[in-house]
Amino acid sequence: MEKTNCLVCAEAISTSKEYFTGEILSCGGCGQEHEVVQVASSFQLALAPELEEDWGE
Amino acid sequence: MISSNKIIISTTLFRPEEIQIKAALLRRGFNVDVCLTRQGISWEKLMANLPAIVLMRNLSHREALNNSAMYTAAGPLVINSHASIQICTNKVLQSVELQRVNVPIIDYRVAFNSDDIRNAVETLGYPFVIKPISASWGRGIARILNSEALETWFAARESVDASEKSYPLLVQRYIEKSDFDIRVVVIGDIPVVAFKRNSAHWKTNTHLNGKVEPIAITDEFKEIAKNVTRKIGKGFYGIDLIEDPNTGKIFFCEVNHNPEFAKSSAIHGVDIAECIADYVYEIAVEGIQSTKSEIRPSLALV
Numbered sequence: 001m002e003k004t005n006c007l008v009c010a011e012a013i014s015t016s017k018e019y020f021t022g023e024i025l026s027c028g029g030c031g032q033e034h035e036v037v038q039v040a041s042s043f044q045l046a047l048a049p050e051l052e053e054d055w056g057e
Numbered sequence: 058m059i060s061s062n063k064i065i066i067s068t069t070l071f072r073p074e075e076i077q078i079k080a081a082l083l084r085r086g087f088n089v090d091v092c093l094t095r096q097g098i099s100w101e102k103l104m105a106n107l108p109a110i111v112l113m114r115n116l117s118h119r120e121a122l123n124n125s126a127m128y129t130a131a132g133p134l135v136i137n138s139h140a141s142i143q144i145c146t147n148k149v150l151q152s153v154e155l156q157r158v159n160v161p162i163i164d165y166r167v168a169f170n171s172d173d174i175r176n177a178v179e180t181l182g183y184p185f186v187i188k189p190i191s192a193s194w195g196r197g198i199a200r201i202l203n204s205e206a207l208e209t210w211f212a213a214r215e216s217v218d219a220s221e222k223s224y225p226l227l228v229q230r231y232i233e234k235s236d237f238d239i240r241v242v243v244i245g246d247i248p249v250v251a252f253k254r255n256s257a258h259w260k261t262n263t264h265l266n267g268k269v270e271p272i273a274i275t276d277e278f279k280e281i282a283k284n285v286t287r288k289i290g291k292g293f294y295g296i297d298l299i300e301d302p303n304t305g306k307i308f309f310c311e312v313n314h315n316p317e318f319a320k321s322s323a324i325h326g327v328d329i330a331e332c333i334a335d336y337v338y339e340i341a342v343e344g345i346q347s348t349k350s351e352i353r354p355s356l357a358l359v
Contacts, residue, residue, distance in 0.1 A: 020071050020076065020079075020091060021071070021091070021093065021096070022068070022070060022071035022091060022093040022096070023071040023076065024070055024071065024072060035070070036071075037096075048070070049070075049095075052117060054117050054118040054119050054191070054193075055069070055116045055117055055118075055193065056116070056118070056192070056193015056194045056196070057193050057194065057295060057313040057315055057316055057317060
């Protein structure tokens with residue numbers, strides 16, 4: 001399985017074509033949440049957005 | 058052109074709930090697209106190949122309201138409906154609409170300014186609860202124990218909102234409750250699971266670490282679910298109830314249009330994503346009539 005790195009602590013994060021764009025992945029090292037922003041040509045992560053005011057049930 | 062096999066899941070983030078729903082829909086043979094609003098929606102592409110159904114799972118209330126209005130205008134069946142999302146995202150509208158169909162709502166007042174809150178206290182008494190009209194996960198909700206606490210609340214409020222632009226607010230009688238509230242998950246108009254959310258805090262959202270304990274679905278829960286969905290239309294909802302420990306009376310607290318279920322499902326064992334997929338499948342087969350509500354339709358954007 002291919003890997004990328006946490007954008008905060010550089011811990012390795014497993015990547016897979018099975019993931020969906022927009023899916024949230026947590027770093028096993030520091031817990032930082034990442035959002036999968038690209039799967040197709042290359043696997044890319046971005047820091048997941050912070051809680052926003054009108055989010056919720 | 059509407060593709061009868063195509064479903065769009067409209068969402069803000071692709072959380073475990075949406076992942077489970079997508080997988081369950083794929084297992085029933087649907088062609089499923091996920092639309093993440095923040096990544097943009099190609100409207101031209103959408104209109105050229107409209108889905109039969111759009112499943113609204115937006116975490117953002119603003120997105121849920123705007124997107125459900127736009128999808129409804131474009132033609133697909135939208136679940137939950139835009140009308141029901143309007144009600145569910147507005148605590149005052151919930152109280153006003155649902156008291157008309159015998160749902161046991163908590164005695165409330167609507168405060169358009171600080172004087173209205175002072176007037177409400179005269180009849181509701183202390184303690185009472187102040188709630189923003191639209192907020193989630195218990196944010197902004199305050200229990201006011203006495204006049205001193207109320208003056209402190211006013212002072213804090215004035216420092217950030219001197220012109221009272223954040224009104225109206227919902228003012229509710231405080232119901233003394235045990236250390237739990239009750240979440241009833243409704244699909245269509247039928248409760249599929251009920252559970253207590255235990256917490257020592259007076260707010261018991263699982264988001265605030267309320268512990269989940271499955272309980273039986275009573276006739277009373279069924280009746281409340283029937284009356285709520287008769288008013289806002291069938292769909293997928295989380296209805297929150299509280300029980301007065303002194304009288305045993307059940308009160309309706311609120312109905313959520315986008316209930317989370319990943320944490321609680323793992324404990325009560327009811328596969329909510331499968332239930333949703335079954336419901337969507339039934340609708341796709343039966344047609345769109347089953348989601349009609351009594352709410353007057355409004356497609357106004359917010």
